[in-house]
Amino acid sequence: MSKRKLPLAIAIAFGFLTLLGLLFMPDLSHLLLGWAGFLAAVALLLGVLNLLAVHFGRLVNGRNVYSGVLVLSMVVVFGLAITDALSITENGVTTVFNWIQVPLETALASLLAFFLLFAGFYMLKRQRSPGAILFLLTAVLLLLSQAFTATTLLPANIRDPFQQVQTIINNIIVTAGMRGLLIGIALGAITLSLRLLLGLDQPYNK
Amino acid sequence: MSDLVGLLIGLILTLFIYSYVVGDNPLYRLAVHILVGVSAAYTAVVVIQQIIVPVAEQIRQNPTDRTSLMWGVPVFLALLLLLKRLPSLAWLGNNTVAMLLGVGAATALLGAFTGTLWPQITAVPGFNVSPFQGLLIAILTIMTLLSFQFSGQIKNGQWQLSTWQQGITQIGRAVLMITFGALFAALLNTGLILLGSRLSYYLNQFLQQLS
Numbered sequence: 346m347s348k349r350k351l352p353l354a355i356a357i358a359f360g361f362l363t364l365l366g367l368l369f370m371p372d373l374s375h376l377l378l379g380w381a382g383f384l385a386a387v388a389l390l391l392g393v394l395n396l397l398a399v400h401f402g403r404l405v406n407g408r409n410v411y412s413g414v415l416v417l418s419m420v421v422v423f424g425l426a427i428t429d430a431l432s433i434t435e436n437g438v439t440t441v442f443n444w445i446q447v448p449l450e451t452a453l454a455s456l457l458a459f460f461l462l463f464a465g466f467y468m469l470k471r472q473r474s475p476g477a478i479l480f481l482l483t484a485v486l487l488l489l490s491q492a493f494t495a496t497t498l499l500p501a502n503i504r505d506p507f508q509q510v511q512t513i514i515n516n517i518i519v520t521a522g523m524r525g526l527l528i529g530i531a532l533g534a535i536t537l538s539l540r541l542l543l544g545l546d547q548p549y550n551k
Numbered sequence: 552m553s554d555l556v557g558l559l560i561g562l563i564l565t566l567f568i569y570s571y572v573v574g575d576n577p578l579y580r581l582a583v584h585i586l587v588g589v590s591a592a593y594t595a596v597v598v599i600q601q602i603i604v605p606v607a608e609q610i611r612q613n614p615t616d617r618t619s620l621m622w623g624v625p626v627f628l629a630l631l632l633l634l635k636r637l638p639s640l641a642w643l644g645n646n647t648v649a650m651l652l653g654v655g656a657a658t659a660l661l662g663a664f665t666g667t668l669w670p671q672i673t674a675v676p677g678f679n680v681s682p683f684q685g686l687l688i689a690i691l692t693i694m695t696l697l698s699f700q701f702s703g704q705i706k707n708g709q710w711q712l713s714t715w716q717q718g719i720t721q722i723g724r725a726v727l728m729i730t731f732g733a734l735f736a737a738l739l740n741t742g743l744i745l746l747g748s749r750l751s752y753y754l755n756q757f758l759q760q761l762s
Contacts, residue, residue, distance in 0.1 A: 348642045352649035360653035367661050380625040381654040384647060386602040387629040393595040396587075411584045418588025426596040438596055440557070441589060448561030449586040452568035455749050458742030459572055461735060476728045483732025484739070491740060514733060516680070521688045522730025524671050525695025525723070531667035538660035541652055549648040 352549045360542040393419075418445075487511055558756050565749065691726050698723025 359377065366374030397419055400412040425437030465484065468477055490507035493499055540546040567582035610619045610626075628647040635644030680688070698720045704711060712720060 348645075352645040355646050356649035356653035356656075358653070359650045360657045363654045363657035364660065367657065376621065377654055378658070380628075381651055383602060383606060383622075383625045384628055384632070384651055386598045387632060388647075388651070389598055390595055390603070391632065393591045396591055411580055414581055415584040415588040418585050419592040422589055422592030422596060426592075426599075438593065442593055444557040444560050445564060445585065446589050446593060448565050449568060449582060450590075451745065451749055452565040452582075453586070455742060455745035456568060456571060458739055458746050461739045461742060465735070476724060479725060479728040480732040480735070483729045484736040487733055487736035488739065491736070514729060517684055517688055518691065518726055518729045519733045521691030522695055522726045524688070524692045525698075525726070526730070527667055527671050528692070529696055529699055531663040531671070534659050534663035535668065538656040538663070541656035542660065549645045549652055 349550050353544050353547055356549065357544055555760055562753055694719050694723040695726050
């Protein structure tokens, strides 16, 4: 069997066995999904090691400070994992997670507000198409109506129309738009999966 | 004392990240590289502890057990994956990737059908809708789907959508723009709430430490 046909045969065989297992034989699907989970874990580990190797190379060859910081961060976490396992330290990895990763991730997520605001202004400046105007009009209207709903300082005759428009937009237009998008995504995923299962797409042979 | 150290480290890193508001700068890049390094290593540690070690323990304790022998298949495929580093034997690693894609495609196929497509077609909205509103939602959903249409007829040597297709496409795209606008507003709100809660968290913690 050639170098290209063996992976094709494996993909199709494992694909149909998994499909069979998920539909009729839970034990088989459990086994195959366990194997796939294990292999995905190994692939992820190799990816992390590759990241470490690439940045170590940049540190040594290019004297890149940022790569040095990245390598040091990784080495510290790996070191703490080893000392935790040897009971030299206690919850070292969890402490790093709570002290460093959680604040950084939360800060990045909260920075989303700034990113979105900048993106909105850029859009208004550069692309004044009917679609862009509709997009921003909806966003401003919903933000205003949410702000008005939250306050009791405004009289009801000002708040209520905003509330009604918000309800109509959310309950009808956004429901339809989201449903259309989700159905489109599902149809795309099904098409791609079928192409992989039938061997029409062979990304593993590239 | 250790709480205060953790709090200070967190605050400094948070300020590094927020420094991006004035533009891309070395402090922001430093913080992002720390985040990438720590999160990648943390993920690797969790994967080793939760997935690799239990399998290794199972094989070590009962090497001749049927379950342990069955693990030989993925272990063999994992070894093939390692060969991808060697150019002459890299093609062997494709078999492992093919297995992963085969299993993934089958799972995605059923997941997309039973988890998204069928529920979205059959589900009734969680709020009270009149028959007219239900019909309107159905029509707008179909128009949204039809707006992703990029094939038409050749007229005057150019691909063109027919008039009715153009009308539907414009309505569908308007629905999409309104949806994206609503999502944008929701995300912006979430971001602002997160920003506020983060700032109030640090303020409260420092006030507690001071008192």
